[in-house]
Amino acid sequence: MRKVIVVGGGAAGMMAAVFAARQGGKVHLLEKNEKLGKKLFITGKGRCNLTNAADIEELFNAVVSNPKFLYSSFYSFTNDQTIDFFEELGVKTKVERGGRVFPQSDHSSDVISALSRELSRLGVEVSLNTEVKELIVEGGRVTGVLLASGKKLVSDAVIVASGGISYPSTGSTGDGYRFAKECGHKVTELLPSLVPMEVKEWYAKELMGLSLRNIEIRITDGKKKLYEEFGEMLFTHYGVTGPVILSASSVVGKGLKKKELTLHIDLKPALTEEQLDKRVLREFEANQNRQFKNSVDSLFPAKLKPVMVELSGIPEEKKVNEITREERIRFVHLIKDLTMTLTGLRGYNEAIITKGGVSVREIDPGSMESKNVEGLYFAGEVLDLDAVTGGYNLQIAWSTGYLAGINAAQE
Numbered sequence: 555m556r557k558v559i560v561v562g563g564g565a566a567g568m569m570a571a572v573f574a575a576r577q578g579g580k581v582h583l584l585e586k587n588e589k590l591g592k593k594l595f596i597t598g599k600g601r602c603n604l605t606n607a608a609d610i611e612e613l614f615n616a617v618v619s620n621p622k623f624l625y626s627s628f629y630s631f632t633n634d635q636t637i638d639f640f641e642e643l644g645v646k647t648k649v650e651r652g653g654r655v656f657p658q659s660d661h662s663s664d665v666i667s668a669l670s671r672e673l674s675r676l677g678v679e680v681s682l683n684t685e686v687k688e689l690i691v692e693g694g695r696v697t698g699v700l701l702a703s704g705k706k707l708v709s710d711a712v713i714v715a716s717g718g719i720s721y722p723s724t725g726s727t728g729d730g731y732r733f734a735k736e737c738g739h740k741v742t743e744l745l746p747s748l749v750p751m752e753v754k755e756w757y758a759k760e761l762m763g764l765s766l767r768n769i770e771i772r773i774t775d776g777k778k779k780l781y782e783e784f785g786e787m788l789f790t791h792y793g794v795t796g797p798v799i800l801s802a803s804s805v806v807g808k809g810l811k812k813k814e815l816t817l818h819i820d821l822k823p824a825l826t827e828e829q830l831d832k833r834v835l836r837e838f839e840a841n842q843n844r845q846f847k848n849s850v851d852s853l854f855p856a857k858l859k860p861v862m863v864e865l866s867g868i869p870e871e872k873k874v875n876e877i878t879r880e881e882r883i884r885f886v887h888l889i890k891d892l893t894m895t896l897t898g899l900r901g902y903n904e905a906i907i908t909k910g911g912v913s914v915r916e917i918d919p920g921s922m923e924s925k926n927v928e929g930l931y932f933a934g935e936v937l938d939l940d941a942v943t944g945g946y947n948l949q950i951a952w953s954t955g956y957l958a959g960i961n962a963a964q965e
């Protein structure tokens with residue numbers, strides 16, 4: 555019976571431990587926190603968006619870094635299998651907007667309890683408050699781990715599933731990157747991702763708390779378009795966040811680290827500029843004798859109105875019937891293209907995932923085993939893999955955890 559040590563009791567680690575044990579391994583799961591799945595608990599705002607019900611091919615499109623590497627793992631343990639796996643463990647699931655799969659109870663704790671029950675049913679030894687300090691490698695193969703307490707544990711295989719460095723309060727403090735480097739692995743550049751962005755202009759602050767639905771954003775570097783998406787966003791005291799902004803961050807993050815980029819917001823994407831002009835004209839005709847600032851109520855949410863009036867360059871007290879055609883056209887253009895300067899990403903404390911990680915070039919995609927060190931496996935966010943929001947990042951953790959578990963326990 556192969557002895558397998560799993561480092562990290564998050565999504566990938568618990569999954570790896572379950573499947574290593576189902577494969578017949580003698581499994582010891584080590585977690586430095588006082589409980590398992592601390593990050594899993596806060597996923598999906600406490601509801602845990604555990605996978606996405608999309609067609610398997612679409613899963614690859616949702617992966618931003620190294621989708622090809624995931625071919626074996628996604629096909630070995632698919633999103634459908636994730637749903638079946640949790641249903642079998644007693645977690646009934648439901649599918650919401652955009653294919654997002656949640657536990658029917660809306661409680662992430664049900665996902666964690668189901669995994670914990672399965673670990674104990676399989677006889678996996680779980681040690682909490684147990685921090686791994688180093689991997690022990692002898693003659694090109696891993697032989698165990700050294701704990702922070704000074705104790706050494708011996709094993710035939712070690713699976714590193716210690717996560718990234720985002721939300722470090724959940725225990726993901728980047729230890730796996732250090733372990734990998736110490737074993738001669740390359741760790742690619744790390745960046746916070748699925749993270750809010752900071753904005754230079756004064757009006758972002760004025761708009762704090764405002765949520766915009768059905769808008770389209772575009773992010774450009776000079777004339778070059780880097781990202782475009784339809785959806786929902788939110789203003790904060792430092793800048794912008796919300797689904798489209800978080801997704802954008804995983805695409806433009808690297809560029810934004812080097813220089814400022816421009817965020818364009820189309821507030822009325824369903825209308826062409828001409829259609830919108832007609833709509834504005836109707837509004838102006840109905841309010842001919844009013845002041846400009848009192849004529850646009852139906853066009854914007856209350857919080858946005860004073861900002862749009864100010865940015866339009868039209869004196870706010872100007873009578874509507876005195877507004878020139880040029881002024882109106884400029885105003886229409888502003889509604890279709892409200893621009894802001896993005897100055898940077900927020901930090902790891904606010905990032906849903908870490909972009910970058912253990913280079914997948916040195917990992918066997920069919921087993922998750924290191925190509926440098928025999929018996930050493932990696933799974934989950936510690937790897938250079940990341941996807942957009944929608945349950946895909948957890949699917950990466952389940953699929954890579956599954957493959958690592960099965961293979962680490964194989965004689």
Ligand SMILES: Cc1cc2nc3c(=O)[nH]c(=O)nc-3n(C[C@H](O)[C@H](O)[C@H](O)COP(=O)(O)OP(=O)(O)OC[C@H]3O[C@@H](n4cnc5c(N)ncnc54)[C@H](O)[C@@H]3O)c2cc1C
Pocket residue numbers: 561562563564565566567584585586587590591592593594596597598599602603604605684685686687715716717718720721724725726727728729730905906907933934935936944945946947948949951
């Ligand atoms: C707020 C938030 C919401 C999210 N929501 C979703 C969502 O709804 N859907 C989705 O798909 N993804 C979501 N994610 C992303 C998802 O949580 C991660 O991609 C996933 O948890 C990664 O799993 P992992 O097992 O690789 O790492 P983690 O879950 O981070 O687990 C790593 C574990 O290893 C332990 N560990 C680290 N170092 C050591 C050490 N030296 N010794 C022992 N133990 C150690 C840590 O304590 C931790 O428990 C969200 C992330 C955040 C921050």
